[in-house]
Amino acid sequence: HEVLLEVKGLRKFFHTSRGTVKAVNEVSFTVSEGETLGLVGESGSGKSTVAYMVMGMYRPTAGEIIFEGKNIAIPHQKRPLSIKKNLQIVFQDPGSSLNPRRSIGQILELPLRIHLSVPPQKREEKLEELLSMVELPVDYLKKYPRALGGGERQMVAIARALSTNPRLVVLDEPTSALDVSIQAKIINTLMRIQKERKLGYLFITHDLSLMRNIAHRVAIMYLGRIVELAPAREFFEKPLHPYTQMLIAAVPVVSEEEERFKPEKVVSRGEIPSPINLPSGCVFHPRCISAEERCRVEEPPMVAIDENHLVRCHLYR
Ligand code: SF4
Ligand code: MG
Numbered sequence: 001h002e003v004l005l006e007v008k009g010l011r012k013f014f015h016t017s018r019g020t021v022k023a024v025n026e027v028s029f030t031v032s033e034g035e036t037l038g039l040v041g042e043s044g045s046g047k048s049t050v051a052y053m054v055m056g057m058y059r060p061t062a063g064e065i066i067f068e069g070k071n072i073a074i075p076h077q078k079r080p081l082s083i084k085k086n087l088q089i090v091f092q093d094p095g096s097s098l099n100p101r102r103s104i105g106q107i108l109e110l111p112l113r114i115h116l117s118v119p120p121q122k123r124e125e126k127l128e129e130l131l132s133m134v135e136l137p138v139d140y141l142k143k144y145p146r147a148l149g150g151g152e153r154q155m156v157a158i159a160r161a162l163s164t165n166p167r168l169v170v171l172d173e174p175t176s177a178l179d180v181s182i183q184a185k186i187i188n189t190l191m192r193i194q195k196e197r198k199l200g201y202l203f204i205t206h207d208l209s210l211m212r213n214i215a216h217r218v219a220i221m222y223l224g225r226i227v228e229l230a231p232a233r234e235f236f237e238k239p240l241h242p243y244t245q246m247l248i249a250a251v252p253v254v255s256e257e258e259e260r261f262k263p264e265k266v267v268s269r270g271e272i273p274s275p276i277n278l279p280s281g282c283v284f285h286p287r288c289i290s291a292e293e294r295c296r297v298e299e300p301p302m303v304a305i306d307e308n309h310l311v312r313c314h315l316y317r
Contacts, residue, residue, distance in 0.1 A: 001032040001033045001034055001035065002032060002033045003030045003031070003032050003033075004031055004032060004033055004067065004068060004167050004168045004200045005030060005031040005054065005065070005066070005067050005087075005168055005200065005202065006029075006030045006064075006065075006066040006067075007027060007028055007029050007030070007050070007054065007063065007064070007065055007066075008028050008063055008064040008065075008066070009026055009027075009028055009062060009063040009064065010024055010026070010027040010028065010050065010053060010060055010062070010063035010064070010065065011024055011025055011026065011027075011060060011061040011062040011063050012024040012046070012049050012053060012058060012060055012061050013025075013061045016276070018276050019276045019277065020276070021275045021276050022223075022224050022275065022278060023046045023049045023224055023275060024046040024049045024050055024053070024060075024224050025046075025224040025225050026063075026225060026302075027046070027050055027063070027221075027224075027225065027226055028226070028302075029219055029226065029229060031168060031200045031201070031202050032200060033167070033198050033199075033200055034194065034195075034198040034199065034200065035200050035201070035216045035217070036194065036200075036201040036203050036214055036215045036216050036217075037200075037201070037202055037203065037215065037216070037217050037218075037219060038203045038205060038210075038211035038214070038215030038217070038218040038219065038232070039051075039202060039203065039204050039205070039219050039221060040205055040206065040207075040208050040211060040218060040219065040220050040221065041206065041220065041221035041222065042206060042222075043206060044223075044275060045221040045222055045223060045224070046221055046223070046224040046225075046275075047204045047205075047206075047221050048172055048173075048204060050204070050221075051089065051170050051172045051202065051204050053065065053073070054087070054170055054202065055076060055087070055089050055170060056072065056074065056075050056076030056077075056078075056079055057076060059073075059074075059075060060073050067083060067086070067087055067168070068083075068086065068167070070083070072087075081114075081115065084115070084164075085115040085116075085164040085165070085166065086164075086165075086166050086167045086168065087166060087167070087168050087169075087170075088161035088162070088164060088166040088168075088169050088170070089161065089169065089170040089171075089172060090154070090157050090158055090161050090169060090170070090171050090172065090174045091157065091172050091174075092172055092173040092174065092176055092177055093177055094150060094153035094154035094156070094157045094177070095145070095150070095153060097157050098145040098153055098156060098157060098160075099145075100144065100145050100146060101144075102144075102145075103141065103142055103143065103144055104131075104140050104141050104142070104143055104144070104145070104148075104156055105127055105141035105142060107145075107156065107160060108127050108130055108131075108141070108156070108159055108160055108163055109123055109127060111160060111163045111164050112126055112127075112163055112164075115163075115164040116163075116164060116165070126163075127141055128141070130159040130162070130163055131159060133159060133162065133193065134155040134156070134158055134159045134189055135155070135189060136152060136155055136156070136159075140152075140156075149182075150177065150178050150179075150182065151178050151179070151182035151185065151186060154174060154175070154178060154182075154186055155186065155189070157174075158174070158186070158189070158190065158193075162193065162197075165197075166199070167199065167200060168199065168200040168201070168202065169199055169200070169201055169202075170201075170202045170204065171190070171201055171202065171203045171204060171205075172204045173204055173205055173206070174186065174190070174203075175187060175210075176205070176206070176207065183210075187210070187213075187214060190214075191214060203215060208247055208248070211232065212232065212236055215232045216231065216232060217229065217230065217231050217232060217235070217308075218230060218231075218232050218235040218236075220241065220243065220244050220247070222243055222283065222284055223273065223275060223278060223283045223284075224275065224278075224283075225283065225312060226302070226310075226312070227241045227243055227244070227284065227311070227312045227313070228240060228241040228243075228244045228309075228310065228311045228312070229309070229310045229311075230308060230309040230310070230311075231308050231309070234308070234309055236248060240305065240309070240311045240313070240315075240316060241311050241312065241313050242284065242288045242289060242290045242313065242315075243284050243287075243288070246287075246289075273286060279296075280296055280297060281294070281295050281296045281297045281298050281299055282295045282296075282298075282299060282300050282312075282313070282314065283299075290315060292314065294314060295314055298314070300312050300313050300314045300317070301317075303316050303317060
């Protein structure tokens, strides 16, 4: 499968009066056609910052973002229309991402005009197609966002993102503001559409258990760095990094996706350190039960255990 997105050595440092915040540091990954890469982390891990750089909303401090073979580490406004068309995002909060003064029809029509130049007489048909793709009734075209429930608004945001026939969609916590019952429906819809269109998804989430059923590969972020990246099955069955092991041990073995995972509950060894004063050596060492002396001084490099499994920890050198 073709690699759609390749992120290499991505960094985002914010300089503040209290010091430099290394929000994202040396992050590298790929997303291929038809693939879901789960980028998982607690809040403050830098996962959304990665998403915003991929979308051109933040300028990277360093690194490359290669999409369909072109370096697109440039602001959103400067990106060619073809890149914007093929790379879309769905945000966490469907309420604030839809203009309340526009009807659903108007919201969905805008990208058709900009990106696809669909002639006016064909637009109605295309709009109805978009709504049925996300399983909403066609008379919703005349409604306004406030008349819809949270899950329905998110379906509209998904339809809008897909209206340009993108190849890759960044999903930034698309279901975490919604009820669990609605979550499942949205996830199922996203998965169905992915199969139909061979879409690549970069799925940003704090919910590791959600990834068990939908991600092809999982990357775990901790304080700005990816600490482990592996195919989902291997990731859940044979986690290598002590942080990943801690997170997975905390995921209840009960059935299904209903069981939500709250990282806060499993942190037995202290809180996440401030991203301004990062711990020396391995940033995870203050919380790591396997920490050795060198972990306090030496930062572990990313090591390939095999072709597909990467881990950043001294135990695996
Ligand atoms: Fe733990 Fe050391 Fe590995 Fe960091 S490098 S995760 S502190 S064992
Ligand atoms: Mg976020």
